[in-house]
Amino acid sequence: MSFGRWLGIYGPSYLEGLAQTGLIALVSAACAIAWGGALLLARLAGGRAGARIVDGYVQVFRNTPVLLWIYLIYFAFPPIGLTWPAVVCGGLALMLQNGAYISEIFRGSFKAIELIQFDAARSLGLSWWATFRKIVLPQVLVHSLPALGNQVILLLKDTSLLSAISVAELTMNAKLLTEQTGAAYEAFVVVAILYLVLVVIVELGIRWARHMVSWRPPHHAL
């Protein structure tokens, strides 16, 4: 049947998968950013040993595919008693993998803070935790925004792998639809377009965030 007709009949069935994908991506991204921040903290506060451990963690996740970790958590957790739903297992794997990359992004932004700021903080009498909260964290977050946006897009694309452990998201939707209707080409083209739409949404969100944090002259100043 024609593409338009096919879309009209099966289009709405994509919405649930789309919502699920968006939700998984959102929650995983938030957790991954938090986890990346925790890794940054571990690197800064842990001294040489802490930095080495975080480096090792990052290397492990840089050199292994995320699908392996998804399988590991999904297949290995039930036998040891943790019967989490598939979504949580997959989300955890995504969080661990992307957290490693995000901690590297944060590390780069941290290096971009001029050393003189730490001297200034010291002379103001700020404690280590206070300098982290008031000097390091805001600047690191703002400086990382573009790279974080990129990483969120990668995370969004990796959510499609969750279909391998039968999570009901967009790619799974397309696979089921293909089996039902046999129209593989149409099914996957629509899914590809939907992923592109999600990517555009994330990019627009990042642009909005960058605009929000950028310095603009106050409206009363002329």
Added chain:
Amino acid sequence: MLVLLLKGALATLMLAIVGICGGTALGVGLAGLSFARIRPLRLLYRLYVFVTRGTPVLVLALLVFYGLPAMNFALGPYVAGSIVLVIYGSAFFAEVFRGGVLAIPTAQLESGRSLGLPPGAFFRKIIAPIAFRYALPPYVNVCVMMVKASSVLSIISVWELTLAAREIIERTLQVFTVLGTAALLYFLICFGVDRLGRRAERHLMHRGFMGERA
């Protein structure tokens, strides 16, 4: 079991090599397209890169694996997987090469211009060496990405390390051991690629980088 995993690692390596070679070749052509004089060609490049980088590898793989037979183009899993890797990689490689070319200092390009070099020699002597040296680190990154993307092909039943590991797990249920070994093999492959890249960088630095010697 270990032998099976090693065979899978070999298959992964072969897939990655095919993807890297094909992706590099296609990527060079695409990068050239991105500098075309005619605007529609440049827009075509932008569209291709946007679509290819914006869709997940899995969706691309499913599209090729299930979609092409629907158009009477039946392919085996290995060929389909290789095509997916080549297409997916070409977009990333093209961006890497484009970035390398854009990083060339204008002074070098102007000097080349003032020497009156013909286009072929201009490319061979000025653009290619400098762009290649700038592009090498991200190029190695993309190569590692290709190795990791090959694991996704296991979902369309391309037999490689991840699928081998899954098969062994279904038979023996030793999840941690098998997946841990598979992870170690992937780590060794990717780490090896990374090291090779660093060696290449050092070698090129030794040969000279725009007049600076290491």
